[in-house]
Amino acid sequence: MTLLYNAVLFTGTDFIVPGALYFEKDTIVAVGGSEDLFSLYSEKASEKMDLDGKLLMPGMICLHGHFYGMFSRGMSLKGGNPSNFKEILEQLWWRLDKALQPEDVKYSALVCLLQAIKCGTTTIVDHHASPNSIKGSLDEIASATLESQVRAVLCYEVTDRNGEEGALEGIKENIRFIKKCLIDEPNPLLGATFGLHAAFTCCDETLTKCRDAMLELPKEVQKMTGFHIHVGEDTTDLKVSMEKYGIKTVERLKKFGILGENSLLGHCVDVDKEELQIIKDTNSNIVHNPQSNMNNAVGLPDVLTAIDMGIDVGLGTDGITLDMFAESKVTYFAHKLYKKDPRVMGGETLKMLIEGNSKIASKFLSKKVGSLEPGAFADCIIVDYDPPTDLNKGNFPWHVQFGVTAGDVRSTICGGKWLMKDRKILTLNEKEIMKRARELSVGVWDRF
Numbered sequence: 001m002t003l004l005y006n007a008v009l010f011t012g013t014d015f016i017v018p019g020a021l022y023f024e025k026d027t028i029v030a031v032g033g034s035e036d037l038f039s040l041y042s043e044k045a046s047e048k049m050d051l052d053g054k055l056l057m058p059g060m061i062c063l064h065g066h067f068y069g070m071f072s073r074g075m076s077l078k079g080g081n082p083s084n085f086k087e088i089l090e091q092l093w094w095r096l097d098k099a100l101q102p103e104d105v106k107y108s109a110l111v112c113l114l115q116a117i118k119c120g121t122t123t124i125v126d127h128h129a130s131p132n133s134i135k136g137s138l139d140e141i142a143s144a145t146l147e148s149q150v151r152a153v154l155c156y157e158v159t160d161r162n163g164e165e166g167a168l169e170g171i172k173e174n175i176r177f178i179k180k181c182l183i184d185e186p187n188p189l190l191g192a193t194f195g196l197h198a199a200f201t202c203c204d205e206t207l208t209k210c211r212d213a214m215l216e217l218p219k220e221v222q223k224m225t226g227f228h229i230h231v232g233e234d235t236t237d238l239k240v241s242m243e244k245y246g247i248k249t250v251e252r253l254k255k256f257g258i259l260g261e262n263s264l265l266g267h268c269v270d271v272d273k274e275e276l277q278i279i280k281d282t283n284s285n286i287v288h289n290p291q292s293n294m295n296n297a298v299g300l301p302d303v304l305t306a307i308d309m310g311i312d313v314g315l316g317t318d319g320i321t322l323d324m325f326a327e328s329k330v331t332y333f334a335h336k337l338y339k340k341d342p343r344v345m346g347g348e349t350l351k352m353l354i355e356g357n358s359k360i361a362s363k364f365l366s367k368k369v370g371s372l373e374p375g376a377f378a379d380c381i382i383v384d385y386d387p388p389t390d391l392n393k394g395n396f397p398w399h400v401q402f403g404v405t406a407g408d409v410r411s412t413i414c415g416g417k418w419l420m421k422d423r424k425i426l427t428l429n430e431k432e433i434m435k436r437a438r439e440l441s442v443g444v445w446d447r448f
Contacts, residue, residue, distance in 0.1 A: 001022075001023075001024045001041075001044055001045045001046045001047070002022070002023055002024075002045060002046070002047040002048075002049070002378075002416065003020065003021075003022045003037065003038070003041050003042060003045035003047070003048045003049070004020060004021045004022075004049050004051055004056055004380075004382070005018070005019075005020035005021075005034045005037060005038050005048070005049070005050060005051065006018045006020070006034050006050045006051050006052060006053065007019050007020065007021070007034070007051040007053070007054060007055070007056035007382075008053060008054065008055045008056065008391065009021065009031070009056045009057075009372070010055065010056070010057040010058075010372075010396065011031060011057075011058070011371065011372040011373060012057070012058045012354050012355070012358060012370060012371040012372060012373075013355070013371070014393065015391075015392060015393045015396070016031070016032065016033060016034075018033070018034035018035075018053070019031070019032070019033065019034055019056065020032060020033065020034040020036075020037035020038060021037075021056060021372060021378075021380065022037055022040075022041045022045065023378035023416050024416070025378075025416050026188060026367075026377055026378055026415035026416045026417075027367065027375065027376070027377065027378055027416070028372060028373060028374055028375065028376050028377070028378050029041075029374060030374060031372050031373060031374065051382060053386075054382050054383060054384055054385070054410065055382070055383040055384075055385045055404070056372075056380060056381075056382055056383075057372070057380065057381060057383060058354065058358070058369075058370045058371055058372050058379065058380060058381070059120060059121065059122025059123065059369070059370070059379035059380055059381050059412065059413070059414060060119065060120050060121040060122065060123075060324035060325070060353075060357075060381070061121070061122070061123040061124075061125075061314070061324070061357035061358065061361045061369060061370050062116070062121055062123070062124045062125065062315075062316055062317055062322055062324055062327075062357075063125050063264070063287045063314040063315060063316040063356075063357050063360060063361060064125055064127060064228075064264065064266045064287040064289055064316025064317070064318060065112070065124055065125065065126050065127065065316060065317055065318065065319050065322065066126065066127055066128070066129075066318060066319030067105075067108050067109040067112045067113075067124075067126050067128065067141060067144075067319070068096070068097055068100060068105060068108050068128055068129060068130060068319075069093070069096070069108075069319035070108040070109075070111050070112055070319075070437075071096065071099075071100075071104065071108055071437075071440075071441050071444045071445070072092060072093075072096055075092075075096075075445060075448065077091050077092055078091065078095075078448075079091050084234075084297075085233065085234040085236060085296050085297075085298050086234075086236050088296055093129075094161065095448050096444070096448055097129040097130055097131055098130075098131050098132050098162075098447075099132075099444045099445075099447035099448045100130040100132070100133055100444065101130075101132070101133050101443075102133050102136065102137065102140050103140075103440060104130075104133075104440050104443070104444055105128070105130050105133060105137050105140040105141060106140040106141065106143060106144050107144075107433065107436055107437045107440050108437075109126075109140070109141045109144035109145065110144045110147070110148070110428065110433045110437070111433060111434065111437050112124075112322055113144060113145065113148040113150050113322075113428065114148075114425065114428055114430055114433060114434075115321070115322045115323070116148075116150055116322040117148065117150060117412050117419045117420050117425055117427070117428070118406065118409065118412075118420065118423075118425070119321075119322050119323040119324065119325065119406035119409060120324075120325075120381035120383070120406060120409035120412050121150070121322045121323070121324055122150060122151055122369070122379040122380075122381070122412065122413075122414040122419075123150070123151040123152070123153070123361050123365075123369050123370065123379065123414075124145075124150060124151070124152045124153070124322065125152075125153040125191075125193070125228070125264065125287075125316070125361060125364070126141065126152060126153070126154050126155070127155055127157055127195050127228055127230075127266070128141060128154065128155065128156050128157065128195065129156070129157045129159075129197070131162040131166055134156065134166070134169040134170060134173050135169060135172075135173060136173075137156060137173065138154050138155070138156055138173060138176075138177040138192075139177070139180075141154055142154060142177075142181075142190055145189060145190065146187070146189060146190075147427065147428060148419065148427050148428050149189065149414055149415065149417050149419050149427045150189070150414055150419065151188075151189050151190075151191075151365065151369065151377070151379065151414055151415065152189065152190060152191070153190070153191035153192065153193055153361065153364045153365070154177065154181075154190070154191070154192055154193070155174055155177075155192060155193040155194055155195030155228045156170050156173040156174050156177070156195050157170065157195040157196060157197040158170035158171055158174065158194075158195060158196045158197065158202065158206065158210055159196070159197035159198075159201040159202060160201055160202055160203055160206055161197070161201050167202075167206050167209075168209070170195070171209055171210060171213050174192075174194045174195060174213070175194075175213050175217070177192050178192040178194065178217065178221065178225055179217075179221075182221050182224050182225065183218070183221060186366075188365070188366055188367070188377070188415060189414075189415060191224070191225075191364035191365045192225055192364070193225055193226055193227065193228040193262075193264065193364060194210065194213075194214055194225060194226065194227050194228065195227075195228045195229070196210060196227060196228070196229040196258070197229070197230060198229060198230040198231070198233065198237055199229070199231065199237055199240075199241060199249050199252055199253055200236055200237045200239075200240035200241065200249075204245070204256070207252075207253075207256040207258065208256060210227070210256075210258070211256050211257040211258065214227070214257075215257075223262075224262075224363075224364060225262060225364065226260060226261070226262025226263045226264065226363070226364070227258045227259075227260070227262075227263045227264070228263075228264040228266070229253070229258065229263070229264070229265060229266065230265075230266045230267055231249060231250065231253070231265040231266065231267060231268050231271065232249055232250070232267060232268050232269050232270035232271040232275075232301075233266070233267040233269055233270070233293075233296075233298060234269060234270055234296070234298040234299075235270050237249045237270060238270050238271075248271075248272075248274070248275055249270075249271065249275070250271055250275035250278045250279060251275070251278065254278055254282060259278070259279070259282035259284045260282055260283065260284060261282075261283035261284070261285075261363070262285075262363050262364070263282070263284040263285060264285055264287055264360070265279065265284055265285065265286050265287065266287045266289060266316065266318065267287070267288075267289060267292075267293065267298075267301060267318075268286045268288075268301045268303075268306070269293055269298050269299050269300065269301045270298075270299070271301070273305070276302075276305065276306055276309060276311065277309070279306070279311055280306075280309050280310060280311050283312075284311075285311075285312045285313070285314065285360045286301070286303065286306055286311055286312070286313045286314075287313075287314050287315070287316040287360075288301060288303050288313055288314070288315055288316070288331065288352060289315075289316045289317055289318035289320070289327075290327065290330045290331045290334045290335075291317060291318070291320045291321065291326075291327060291330050292317065292318030292319070292320050294330070294334060295320065299338075300334060300335060300338045303335075303348075303352070304335070304344060304345065304348060307348055307351070307352075312356055312359055312360055313352050313356050314352055314353075314356035314357040314359075314360045314361070315327055315328065315331060315352045315353050315356070315357060323406045324353060324406075325400065325404055325405055325406045326405075326406065327353075328349050328350070328352075328353045328400060328401065329400075329401055331345065331349045331352065331353075332345050332349045332401045346397065347397045349397060349400075349401065350396070350397040350400060353400075354370065357370050358370025358371045365377070377414075377415055378413060378414075378415060378416040379413065379414045379415065380413050381409050381411065381412050381413070382409070382410045382411040382412075382413075383404060383408045383409055383410065384408050384409075384410045385399070385403060385404050385408045387399055387403065410422055410423060411423075
């Protein structure tokens, strides 16, 4: 039973100054004015902390990531520098994922989870691939997330690029983990989706098998999961779809029942207005990953049009980082440059980062995340940000873009547990994890 008071409290939608938050176990009980909550809960609380005007806000959410990409840091590529997105996949990611063994999978996650805690990211929606270590791979990641106490929604990416057997194993791993996570061994820190790599690496037969496997799950389970797939990350997706199947990427996904209110569509760079309308009509969700799009030189999606159409759009990182403050800054600046218009991307950045991510991620978990309100998970961060000017609801987005950084995060709480307190990580042994990761990286690079 914890009472945090005397804070500049941002709930996700409103400001309360001075504000307070009271939670019991993993759930928020009350949010309100500091004086009121102190009088109501100070005697009941076993832990009380005066935040002395520090910023108290929801834990960050990364809506699309790839833990497995961690071992690529500093890696030299074979065959020269890739000149386009397809070559990046072939020369980097589709070689790296094949080099991963079970322990590599776990430690790639642990390293990323360390960064997440430091950056105040308390929920991560991950999209995994390890073609030579498929079976049980999601258990390795789940084990890491439970050690860290960070919340995670996991899946395995199904693809045809490793043959029919590999695709079937991917389907089995998704279904096995969904059943384990949502039926047999439910844990409030874990959620599950059904992963697919992309439409251009999945034939019609594979898409049919994925859809059928999902439909065989109990109805109540289907409501708590959905498909997680890259869509239109560059022109390859559309080109393959038109040449092989005669229809656009999003049309093809709709045809095979991949779209829906719980479907996560990563990127959507190369989709047109007609496809956006299909996404809207099916209530599917778009995840924007601007740093990745810039790194791969594929362009940027028209997320402003998507938002105007009423499509739910959130922010992810595609494995680049777990620092959502950095991702939001890139989002803010990149679209101004891309459109050559300083007026674009104002409050929409925070709308994606906070409101969009909260609404979308909460679909896969037993309680709401990304919002400080009664009944939601007690996932919050204490940020040591002393604003040089007035800070209020109206100008908060610009304080985030030009002021707040992940380095300002002093403490991270997830499910009512302190994961980091005054910059000291409490749930993981950082030194031992980094040492073992460096040892494992030698083998990964050799197999690469």
